[in-house]
Amino acid sequence: xxxxxxxxxxxxxxxxxxxxxxxxxxxxxxxxxxxxxxxxxxxxxxxxxxxxxxxxxxxxxxxxxxxxxxxxxxxxxxxxxxxxxxxxxxxxxxxxxxxxxxxxxxxxxxxxxxxxxxxxxxxxxxxxxxxxxxxxxxxxxxxxxxxxxxxxxxxxxxxxxxxxxxxxxxxxxxxxxxxxxxxxxxxxxxxxxx
Numbered sequence: 079x080x081x082x083x084x085x086x087x088x089x090x091x092x093x094x095x096x097x098x099x100x101x102x103x104x105x106x107x108x109x110x111x112x113x114x115x116x117x118x119x120x121x122x123x124x125x126x127x128x129x130x131x132x133x134x135x136x137x138x139x140x141x142x143x144x145x146x147x148x149x150x151x152x153x154x155x156x157x158x159x160x161x162x163x164x165x166x167x168x169x170x171x172x173x174x175x176x177x178x179x180x181x182x183x184x185x186x187x188x189x190x191x192x193x194x195x196x197x198x199x200x201x202x203x204x205x206x207x208x209x210x211x212x213x214x215x216x217x218x219x220x221x222x223x224x225x226x227x228x229x230x231x232x233x234x235x236x237x238x239x240x241x242x243x244x245x246x247x248x249x250x251x252x253x254x255x256x257x258x259x260x261x262x263x264x265x266x267x268x269x270x271x272x
Contacts, residue, residue: 083126083140083141083144083145083148084120084144085116085117085120085121085144085147085148086147086148087121088121089151093151093152096152097114097117097118097152098114098118100114100152100155101114101115101117101118109157110155110156112133112135113143113147113155114155115132115133116129116133116140116143116144116147117143117144117147117155119132119133120140120144126140126141126144143155167221167223167227167231171221171223172231174216174219174221175212175216175221175223175228175231175232176231176232176235176237178212178215178216178219179207179212179228179232179237179238180237183199184203184204184205184206184207184211184215185198185199185200185203185204185215186198186199186200186201186202186203186204186205187199187205187206188205209225209226209228209229210225212225212228213225213228216228
């Protein structure tokens with residue numbers, strides 16, 4: 079025979095008001111609203127099976143949330159901390175990944191020396207950061223991370239790592255960059271629909 083469980087009476091009017099307000103809320107987390115509705119339905123005399131049918135869940139779920147409310151009050155309706163997988167990278171390592179993409183030059187990028195010559199830190203190294211070159215450099219520093227995770231971290235932080243487009247620079251000595259845009263007096267040709 080399943081255990082019959084009801085929500086305890088509210089400690090004071092403030093707790094009852096808070097639970098009822100949450101149960102009727104439209105702009106609160108959906109799981110909190112659902113759990114508050116379970117408590118309110120139990121206060122109004124609903125059985126475990128009846129509340130489960132009303133809210134759309136299993137009776138055991140109703141019993142678990144009523145028990146959590148009875149022991150912890152309104153705070154018991156929230157999720158417990160620590161749910162989900164622990165992050166593999168620490169915040170320090172994430173910061174180092176972002177800092178490398180933002181501030182450090184790739185080891186193959188040419189820099190002008192004081193005597194006017196061009197020299198790279200690592201000859202044959204990448205001249206532009208790519209996801210592969212970033213993940214290799216990070217692994218050399220002891221941070222084990224794949225290119226897809228580097229991409230997710232940089233996208234979340236809004237950091238650009240892509241190299242410049244090929245049509246803006248060239249290794250060809252006869253390359254002439256694109257000139258200025260048309261003058262403001264040049265009329266714009268509008269397309270006509272047929």
